[in-house]
Amino acid sequence: MTSPLGGLEVSLFLNSVMVLATPLILAALGETISERAGVLNIGVEGYMLMAAFASYAITYYTNNLWSGVLGGILGAMLISILHAYLGVFLGTDQVVSGIGINVFVLGITSLWYRIIIGTRTTPAIPPLEIIEIPLLSQIPIIGSMLFKHNVLVYLTYGLIPLCWFFLFRTALGLKVRAVGENPLAAEAMGVRVHYVHFFCTIICGALAGLGGSFLTLGYLQLFFDNVTAGRGFIALALVIVGGWDPIKVSLMSLVFGGINALQARFQAIFGTYRGIPYPFMLMLPYIITLVILFKAKNAPKALAVPYKRKK
């Protein structure tokens, strides 16, 4: 068995950290924007799952990865629009509607997957091209971690500061944060709270959709029931730990990705015969999420309170 500290090993490992972290980062960014506006979006898991399925299915049919990515994002956004409608215009409780969306998406993606692929072995999809950025990718360690990925990861790099900038330096971002703190006051200032909630939910859908598409097209290259396995929920916890700040949230997601990668590595090293059965490895992310949930401070005041406009 090769030493886990060999040079090549380290760079591969770091690379995988980024790959594992990317879907989390995207879902968490979307959720951050949503929660900053006061919407506790539990449906983010469903958005991701729908995107994962849609992107896979569309790529399977069209053999075009880019239509797959776009299709995935669109699928997720459609679901998020449905969810937003339930929450914003019908005033449904956010938690319940989120769970409903997740149950529904799980059912329907499992159904359509079986109908499309059936019980044959899952056909794999050609992966997205890996683009190595010249010069930067040659930097030892960091180069391999950050600059040897497919385009979607690079896109994510850009989205992180973009989200931060949006929330803290734009007028629209100010509105979003105001709505999350005191929707009544915001309304009195002429801000349309309902529209803001709607808009943020859809943004969450788009970002989570990108994350879901990346999950299947950029990482797994296949689909199976409940492929997201709770990543959306973990993203929820990451938003809390990251203090609702896009930069910190992304860092937390990166750390979590690192833990995931470590767990996969240990699994490979210790395997089934070396003592620790694999289920214990696989339950680790969820246990860690539980542990980090102790840190929920500074939530936006109006989080999870449905806003009812008096007429």
Place this chain on the structure above:
Amino acid sequence: MVNITKRFPGVLANDHIFFELKKGEVHALLGENGAGKTTLMNILYGLYEPDEGEIYVGDKMAQIKSPEDALELGIGMVHQHFMLILPFTVAENIALGLARSLKDVSKEVANLSERYGLKIDPQARISQLSMGERQRVEIIKALYRGGNVLILDEPTSVLTPQETKELFKVLRSMANEGRSVILITHKLREVMEVSDRVTVLRRGRVVATKETVHVNEKELAKMMVGREVRFELARHKTKSDSKILEVEKISALGDDGLAALKDVSFCIFEGEILGVAGISGNGQRELAEVIMGLRKVMAGRILINSKDMTNRSPREVINEGVGYIPENIMMALIPDLSVAENAIFGKQFIAPFITTSFLLIGKNLFLNYEQIDKYAKELVSVYDIKTTSIEVPVSYLSGGNMKRLILARELSRKPKLLIAAYPTSGLDISATEYVRQKLVEQREKGTAILLTSEDLDEILSLSDRIMIMHAGDIMGIIPTEKANVEDIGLMMSGIRRA
């Protein structure tokens, strides 16, 4: 505003109202609580839409469907409960919804603040400002958008007498500039002091619009209420030496982690009303909460009936004979539960509302619905609560009747100590009189009452002694005969001590 009519379920809030505002005038909108003043102004500001009627600004008919529209027409409103985002700075609050840079906004805020003598730092965070300062932010916010018309809803409820004088100076100077001010109030003195004209509303209708110089307080009161109003409540003096409540050097933290109560000590005797004066937000709520066991005491002792009840659970405090009428009705009633179920709120573990056995299961686990219904019906009849039955959800009741239910429930238990926080807020005059009467009656029966109120007049007329609070500190405890409004005002602002 012509022919404005607005209906809410069960209430005709505005009934074909005609209201006219002239340029450069301070126009008071006077009426008791529930008369429809705030509703009317909320319509003007676009928060509500009228069922009938039109609004004309200048000579053109205006469609005001949202605050945005109102702001565009130059109409700004300062609400009774401030609409400010606490973690944001002053500039951020004012810039909200605008497409201007924060720098520009800050500069203009500084200008406005200079011009009107409303001192405020644009970079300060709202959470760090006092109530008076926050109100200045609200006014600047309203002025910033053009502010031809400034609506103020009960602005003085959070101000000391001195700050009120300052505010009125500002309003007058605005009017002299050509801006118009609408002042919503139920305080007659204010109307006389600062307004040019006054419109009196009663039960959603306009009673009259008059030039302020042509009326006096008594006439206004009569118009407001429809009959002669008694301002003095007869007070009997029965002195007792038995201390029902003793608070010794209590310190407690507020929701924000800062000290809300600092070394507070006082006592209340049997058959006495201790009125707590002070601007709301200076520790009154936290005081009620520590006594009830809803908030942790960091230091000091609370003795009820000479028993140490410091940091005990609310259930134990209730069992000791303490009644609680909280500030917020929603803390004392559950809207979806029936009247009967709300009647035993806080008493669901006390006989006779529990049965000792049910279907052979013993041990005081089940509720005795027969007794509960009987009790609820009694309350409804004795306290004259208007409801179609005791089975309907309590949300069907009007605000005034909800308060009656709470009052009935707490008083009928013959409490030894009653904590009444703002018991008359939001009630019309007859309900207010009723509550005050009942409080005095209860006092005659020997109950010790801790009364908090925003209305200094109410405190003066009901209390035996007055305790003034400022920033969690007690500035003084004085017998009512010796009370002097000026001094109290100074104590309320923390400037003086007794």
Place this chain on the structure above:
Amino acid sequence: MELGGLDLSFILNKPLLKELISVILAVLSSVMVGGVIFSVSGADPLLAYSALITGALIGKHQIAETIVKTTPLLFASLGVALAFKSGLWNVGAEGQIVIGSLVAAWLGFSIMGLPTIIHILLTMIFSFLGGAMWALIPGILKAKANINEVLTTLMMNYIAYWISVYVIYWPLDDPLSYNPQTPHVLPSAMLPTLIPGTRAHAGILLAIVGAILLIIMKKSIFGYEIKVVGANPAAAKSAGINVPKIILTTMVISGGLAALGGMTEVIGRDLCLKLDATLGYGYLAVAIALVGNLNPIGVIFSSLFFGALVNGADVAYRVTRIPAVVAQAVAGLTMLFVLMKGPMLRFILKLLTWLKIGSRSGLS
């Protein structure tokens, strides 16, 4: 509003009637949309639905199987409904069921020489405790640190799942079978058969007893306090209610009930624990609880409906080749429609008025 001379606006004023009609409407609309899903997936909806209905309800074996499918769902949704009623979003039924099934699987085959009654009783108690503990952890986190119980219970679900994978493949792996499952439970642990010749077992009776107990509990002080805490925890404090105690007690009972649902699958249906035996039950239970409007009687009907749906879907598969997971999709859909029940009712009433040539009477 009038329909053929009948003034319909009274419906909006009778809360119970309104609820019933709204739920029926929601179920009907989901059935309709489900039909659309069927046809989009390449099957004839009428054929599919007739297969569903006959497969679930016509015939001794079919009814028996529906009862079998309903039992765990009823247990779990009773638990979920209780938790929701007290304002606790316990979505951890999935994991609580698994824990219950694990405990039952182990006790079922490992203790010999016990009379049946004792064995079953023991299994019930410990399965209940297992689920109760599983729910207690998120409960404590919520009561002490106000940590969002949705996330914590969800995480517990995944953890429980992997624990079950471990247990079924390693320590409790049945050496006599190639499938991943635990050893066959002893005869003394098996629930008696209800309908001879079928799989229908007495578990359903236990579940109904549970429902009755919950109905009785509504009349208790505890039931009252749960309602108050569910409506407004802060106000509940002023009413002298020990809110943390209510939270913990509710979670414990809720988790325990769900666990019993897992138990019935092991000692009633499969007589061993198979991997993924209870997959998806917990989330179905959430849908069922909502459709049943969070009260025990509604939940009984609701779980029967979903039990029939799940069973029928299995049968419909053989006829239409639509995978049985369609039941999950329809369940999710029904849940969404139930969430929309209020506005849907208003919309339908307005539509009816518009279509009929009746007169409108003050509907604001």
